[in-house]
Amino acid sequence: MTVSRRRFLCGAGSLIGAYALTDALRLASASTMPMAMPTRMAMPTLAAPKVPLLNPTSLTRFVDPLPVPPIARAAGKRSHPAYPGQMLPYYRMEMRAFNARLHRDLPPTTLWGYDGLSPGPTFETVRGEPLLVEWVNALPTRHFLPIDHNLHGAEASKPAVRAVTHVHGARVPAGSDGWPEDWYVSGHSALSHYPGAQDAATLWYHDHAMGITRLNMYAGLFGAFIVRDADEQALGLPSGDFDLPLILCDRLIAKDGQLYYPVSDDPSAPWVSECRGNAVLCNGKLFPYLEVEPRRYRLRLINVANTSFFDLSLSNGRPFQQIGSDQGLLTAPLERSRIELYPAERADVIVDFSGMDGQAIQLRQQSEAILEFRVRDRGRPDTSILPATLRPVPRIDPASAVRDRMLTLGEQDDAGGNPMMMLLGGKMWSDPITENPRQNSIETWSFVNITGDSHPIHLHLVRFQVIDRRPFDLFAWNAHRVVKYTGPAQPPPLHEAGWKDTVRADPGMVTRIAMRFEGEPGRYVWHCHYLEHEDNEMMRPYQLLPA
Ligand code: C2O
Ligand code: CU
Ligand code: CU
Numbered sequence: 001m002t003v004s005r006r007r008f009l010c011g012a013g014s015l016i017g018a019y020a021l022t023d024a025l026r027l028a029s030a031s032t033m034p035m036a037m038p039t040r041m042a043m044p045t046l047a048a049p050k051v052p053l054l055n056p057t058s059l060t061r062f063v064d065p066l067p068v069p070p071i072a073r074a075a076g077k078r079s080h081p082a083y084p085g086q087m088l089p090y091y092r093m094e095m096r097a098f099n100a101r102l103h104r105d106l107p108p109t110t111l112w113g114y115d116g117l118s119p120g121p122t123f124e125t126v127r128g129e130p131l132l133v134e135w136v137n138a139l140p141t142r143h144f145l146p147i148d149h150n151l152h153g154a155e156a157s158k159p160a161v162r163a164v165t166h167v168h169g170a171r172v173p174a175g176s177d178g179w180p181e182d183w184y185v186s187g188h189s190a191l192s193h194y195p196g197a198q199d200a201a202t203l204w205y206h207d208h209a210m211g212i213t214r215l216n217m218y219a220g221l222f223g224a225f226i227v228r229d230a231d232e233q234a235l236g237l238p239s240g241d242f243d244l245p246l247i248l249c250d251r252l253i254a255k256d257g258q259l260y261y262p263v264s265d266d267p268s269a270p271w272v273s274e275c276r277g278n279a280v281l282c283n284g285k286l287f288p289y290l291e292v293e294p295r296r297y298r299l300r301l302i303n304v305a306n307t308s309f310f311d312l313s314l315s316n317g318r319p320f321q322q323i324g325s326d327q328g329l330l331t332a333p334l335e336r337s338r339i340e341l342y343p344a345e346r347a348d349v350i351v352d353f354s355g356m357d358g359q360a361i362q363l364r365q366q367s368e369a370i371l372e373f374r375v376r377d378r379g380r381p382d383t384s385i386l387p388a389t390l391r392p393v394p395r396i397d398p399a400s401a402v403r404d405r406m407l408t409l410g411e412q413d414d415a416g417g418n419p420m421m422m423l424l425g426g427k428m429w430s431d432p433i434t435e436n437p438r439q440n441s442i443e444t445w446s447f448v449n450i451t452g453d454s455h456p457i458h459l460h461l462v463r464f465q466v467i468d469r470r471p472f473d474l475f476a477w478n479a480h481r482v483v484k485y486t487g488p489a490q491p492p493p494l495h496e497a498g499w500k501d502t503v504r505a506d507p508g509m510v511t512r513i514a515m516r517f518e519g520e521p522g523r524y525v526w527h528c529h530y531l532e533h534e535d536n537e538m539m540r541p542y543q544l545l546p547a
Contacts, residue, residue, distance in 0.1 A: 045418070046272060047265040051254040054106070056279035059286060062372040063104045066288040068244050069223060072121035080132055080193050082173075088193070089129075093120065094136040095163055095207075095221060102279075103286040107257035111220040111284075112139055114205075118220030118284050119247045119304075123205070127229035129196050135165040136189040145215040145261045148271040151536055152429055154211025159185045162209045163216060166460070167225050168344060169203035169327060169501045170194055174522025177460055180210040180539070198463075199391075199499075200232040201328035202245070202300040202346045214275065214306055214531035218261055220284075222247070222304045232329060236385035238350065243298040246371075247284075248341075249305040250277030273419050273532050275306040280370045282363075289372040293379025294357045296386065298323070299349050303341040306531040312339045314351070315362040315369060321386060324348030327463040327499030329391040334494050342456040344502040344529040347495070350386055393498050396465050396514040401444040404512075405435060406483065409449045409457070409505055409528070409538075422451075422528065422538035435526070435542035437517045444514045447505040450477055454506050455533065460524040461544070463499040464515035466492040472510055483510060502529055521546040 074089035098116040099108035114120025125131060139161050149156040162185055166178030176192035184190060203225040207216035224245040237243070252260040263270035282288050303310055314320070321333040326346050339347045353361070353375045362369035398404075407425040414420050425434060437443050444467065447457055468489035476484040489512075496503075505511040527539030 045265045047263050049252075049254070049260055049262075051256065051258075051260065053260055054253045054255050054257075054279070056253070056286060059103050059105060061287040061369065062289040064101075064285050064288045066290040066371065067283045067285055069117060069119045069122045069247075069283065072115075072123045074131070078132055080130075082193055082195075083130055086130070089131045091123070091131065091133045092136060093133055093165075094138045095165075096138040097140050100284065102253065102257070102281065102284070106253070106286075109253070109257045109259060110144060111259070112216065113220045114223050118222070119245070120205070120221075120223030122223060122245055123225040125194070125196055125225065125227050127196055127199060127227060130193060131196065132191060132193050133165075134189050134191045135163075137161075137163045137184055137186050139163060139186050141186055143212070143215060145218060145259070146263050146270040147212060147215065148269055150269050151211040151271060153181065154535070158211075161186060162212065163207050163221065164190065164209050165192070165205055165221075166208040167192075167194060167203055167205045168458070169201060169463075170225070171198045171461060171519050173520040174524055174544075177524060178208045179523065180208050180213070180525065183209040196227065198227060199328045200229040201227050201326070201499075202302060202324065202348055203227060204247075204302050204304065204346075206304065211535055214535045215261065217304065217531055218251070218259065218275070218306055224300065224302060226300070227328075231391060235387050235390065236383075237323065238296045238298040238382075238384040242293075242296065242384065243300075245300045245302060246282060247302045247304055248280060248282060248310055248365075249303070250280050250308045252277045253279055271532070271536060273422075273536075274530065275532055276308050277305075280310075280365050280368070282371045287370060287372075289374055291374045291376060292353050293382075294354045294375050294377075295379050295382035296350055296352045296354070296384045299351055301339060301341060301347045301349060303343050303345055305343050307343060309340060309342045311366050312341070313337060313364050315364055316356070316359070318352070318361075320347075320349040320351060322347055322349050322495055323386075323390055325495060325498045326501045330495070330498040331391065331393050332389045333386055336495065342454070342502065342504045342529070343531070344456055344458055345504075352386075354382065393465075396442060396516065398444050398467050398512070398514050401442045401514060402438070403441075404444045404446055406446050406448055407435075409447055409451055409455050411451045421536045422455075422533040424527070424538055424540045427540060428537050429539055429541070433523075433541050433543045435540065436545055437542070438545045439517055439519070439521055439547040441547075442514060442516045444512055447503075447511045447513075448472070448477070448483060449505045449507050449509055449511065450474060452507050454504050455538070456502050456529040457505050457511075457526070458502040458529045459515070459526040459542075461519045462515045462517055463501055464503070464513040466496050466500060466503055467512040467514050468492070469506060469509045469511045471508055474508055485510075517544055519544060
């Protein structure tokens with residue numbers, strides 16, 4: 001196998017200038033010096049951008065209203081062979097290029113989105129009510145972001161622009177899940193059906209095309225997909241205008257307003273192992289504001305960034321009440337002054353603006369204000385409730401698992417110590433399937449992270465529970481391939497004790513999850529949700545075998 005030399009992104013901080021120092025330091029230390037491993041050569045080989053980049057702190061803050069994506073509307077009703085005798089709502093969602101202003105003072109930016117929007121329209125669905133979506137590729141035939149033809153599935157022989165949509169967190173049959181190799185080109189479409197057999201949760205949809213997912217998503221192909229149910233409805237949480245998605249991602253933007261995606265200094269292998277921006281888009285805007293009434297709101301925070309995590313807080317020091325995580329409600333609200341979200345993770349929070357009449361409160365990412373809430377002097381009466389308990393989350397007993405799979409999260413480096421690809425279980429995408437759980441069985445998966453970085457690991461189809469994280473000896477692993485624990489197992493904090501579909505696996509730790517493989521037999525995927533990793537081998541198929 002020939003693999004061209006791939007370079008690392010460290011040094012991005014100094015090159016781009018406007019990165020937060022802490023990010024640059026984190027990159028430098030986390031990426032080049034994994035704990036208890038020989039020091040790798042640090043080579044700042046990110047290519048200097050050919051275009052001048054915007055320093056977002058130069059923009060006037062809070063001059064644009066926060067966009068709230070419109071609710072997706074069904075185009076009619078249709079039958080489907082999987083639902084005999086039923087007429088299902090039929091949606092048609094077209095992916096296309098468009099221009100939008102990310103900020104009042106920036107020229108329009110070319111983006112790709114669903115229905116000409118990024119984020120695309122929000123799907124509002126109800127548990128037990130299936131729906132059909134035709135995902136239509138109407139994108140241009142040329143890509144505007146740097147494809148790396150060395151990546152599996154993105155060879156020069158493949159069409160540049162390909163797309164296939166996946167609903168992240170949805171329990172769907174394999175044929176509707178958005179298999180990465182089932183991409184199609186402009187002028188084609190795919191019809192997916194979503195049974196909706198799952199609890200209320202904040203899901204989201206996004207592109208999943210093999211080898212270019214990071215670019216298609218960076219271009220803007222994502223949106224929210226909300227599942228509601230009667231149990232949640234009965235709780236009396238804020239609803240209607242007071243319940244909105246807040247979709248967060250970061251970008252690098254050139255002074256001319258166009259998106260900039262970082263590249264390595266090797267033009268024949270532009271892939272970089274991480275992509276961190278310096279400008280945070282809230283529902284597609286930079287530094288927007290939202291007028292709110294002095295009452296409770298429900299915000300569905302979704303991290304759709306390529307690699308960055310968000311560390312969110314309110315400027316007035318008031319806590320959030322977290323009511324949900326990836327796969328829906330927690331057992332009870334949790335008071336949290338900070339919400340940390342890794343890529344693809346969600347947090348449902350209640351923010352109470354009552355008593356703050358006339359004030360301006362900012363949402364912060366670390367110390368940077370990214371969104372301003374302007375509280376009106378008066379509003380409609382608040383009849384919403386924040387109940388003391390939300391929904392039982394019965395614990396899965398790890399002892400009931402029919403099997404535990406030890407899976408490494410690894411990285412393959414070149415002679416100079418630069419990562420060339422990221423691997424799961426030491427295997428590549430095209431290696432034979434090794435994870436083959438049986439339908440309805442319970443398994444535990446233990447992610448042994450032998451890299452120097454955290455990886456947000458996501459399984460399609462299922463919801464899972466985090467059992468624990470436990471430190472292990474990396475030297476012993478490297479020498480003998482055995483897991484030697486060096487400390488006690490740490491149970492997840494309460495905000496990670498609900499149903500999840502993406503979990504942060506920390507370096508030097510074994511992160512253990514448990515799940516019951518409910519769903520239809522077929523072929524699904526699991527992967528790191530750092531999109532740069534996912535596109536470069538950190539994604540594997542799994543086969544759900546019939547019970
Ligand atoms: Cu967010 Cu494979 O998905
Ligand atoms: Cu997914
Ligand atoms: Cu990763």
